[in-house]
Amino acid sequence: MQLVRFPRAPLAHLPTPFEFMPRLTRHLGGPRLYIKRDDCTGLATGGNKTRKLEYLIGDALAKGADTLITAGAVQSNHTRQTAAAAAKLGLGCEHVLVRSQPIDDPEYERNGNVLLNRLLGAELHLVAAGSDAGHAMAERAEDVRRRGGRPYIIPVGGSNVLGALGYLAAAREIEIQADAVDVPLDYVVTATASGSSQSGLVVGFAAASSRTRVLGINVYQDDGVVAAHVRAIAEEAAELIGLKGGLAADAIAVNGEFRGSGYGRPSPEMVEAVELAARLEGIVLDPVYTGKAFAGLLGLVRGGYFKATDNIAFLHTGGVPELFVYRASFA
Numbered sequence: 444m445q446l447v448r449f450p451r452a453p454l455a456h457l458p459t460p461f462e463f464m465p466r467l468t469r470h471l472g473g474p475r476l477y478i479k480r481d482d483c484t485g486l487a488t489g490g491n492k493t494r495k496l497e498y499l500i501g502d503a504l505a506k507g508a509d510t511l512i513t514a515g516a517v518q519s520n521h522t523r524q525t526a527a528a529a530a531k532l533g534l535g536c537e538h539v540l541v542r543s544q545p546i547d548d549p550e551y552e553r554n555g556n557v558l559l560n561r562l563l564g565a566e567l568h569l570v571a572a573g574s575d576a577g578h579a580m581a582e583r584a585e586d587v588r589r590r591g592g593r594p595y596i597i598p599v600g601g602s603n604v605l606g607a608l609g610y611l612a613a614a615r616e617i618e619i620q621a622d623a624v625d626v627p628l629d630y631v632v633t634a635t636a637s638g639s640s641q642s643g644l645v646v647g648f649a650a651a652s653s654r655t656r657v658l659g660i661n662v663y664q665d666d667g668v669v670a671a672h673v674r675a676i677a678e679e680a681a682e683l684i685g686l687k688g689g690l691a692a693d694a695i696a697v698n699g700e701f702r703g704s705g706y707g708r709p710s711p712e713m714v715e716a717v718e719l720a721a722r723l724e725g726i727v728l729d730p731v732y733t734g735k736a737f738a739g740l741l742g743l744v745r746g747g748y749f750k751a752t753d754n755i756a757f758l759h760t761g762g763v764p765e766l767f768v769y770r771a772s773f774a
């Protein structure tokens with residue numbers, strides 16, 4: 444697997460830690476549970492978008508761009524990591540933030556990632572729920588061009604084939620770390636939404652002929668929509684790197700049972716999962732992605748989905764700043 448031919452902007456603190464969770468493993472009495480700390484990637488509190496941005500911004504710089512434009516929900520972690528990367532590299536940065544408002548709290552538009560985005564110097568354009576973010580980004584790009592700038596549009600969640608390359612590389616990193624402690628990993632469990640983290644991992648493990656399976660806990664839209672998106676990006680990535688034999692038919696596993704009442708909406712299972720990880724392992728999860736994904740992991744372990752001899756790594760994809768706008772959920 445040759446990734447060196449793709450331009451990459453070094454932004455992440457790598458490798459991120461890979462650690463055993465002894466107290467949680469004992470508490471659940473099932474498979475051995477590990478954690479991959481991609482909340483420690485380093486860009487303004489870290490998260491999974493940083494690995495994708497290394498390749499996306501690598502491409503932007505190769506094309507001579509001077510302004511990054513991206514979009515997300517108001518509390519998007521992706522936009523915050525993009526703003527930090529732009530600041531670090533001296534690029535302009537504009538965000539289209541869609542007001543989907545999953546919780547009714549005035550803090551939602553002021554605190555957490557919004558506070559950090561403003562601090563990092565990004566120009567924010569808030570638009571109504573249901574707005575076409577792609578169209579709004581194209582308009583911002585046109586405006587940048589009119590002012591003589593050179594815009595580069597990064598898709599929502601950094602999810603295209605270039606973004607996936609970051610997680611292809613992460614699969615390799617996980618393999619090396621698990622090998623070093625003699626742990627053959629059976630599963631990597633991750634939150635999945637815009638999809639390219641899961642796509643990249645799937646293709647990365649397939650390229651290494653690894654036995655490790657990737658289980659995506661869908662926190663976003665209908666399973667069919669998310670799975671189709673994960674598959675499309677994975678197939679494109681497989682082709683880009685010339686994966687022999689392509690992807691297995693069952694390579695994309697997406698489980699939406701732990702989504703609760705919708706994207707960004709708190710659930711009792713999420714609250715329990717966030718509290719358990721904090722109290723047993725000192726690990727802080729987020730309410731939108733990792734809290735629900737971890738609730739999924741707990742639910743599957745308790746429901747007997749895994750074998751007691753399995754080794755499972757939970758991918759901590761970040762998101763901690765959102766916790767502060769969900770204070771009411773943890774009262």
Ligand SMILES: *Cc1c(COP(=O)(O)O)cnc(C)c1O
Nearest residue numbers: 520636637638640732760761762
């Ligand atoms: C964006 C995000 C995800 C989802 O990753 P995708 O690659 O978009 O599927 C998971 N966790 C956190 C904290 C995120 O910000």
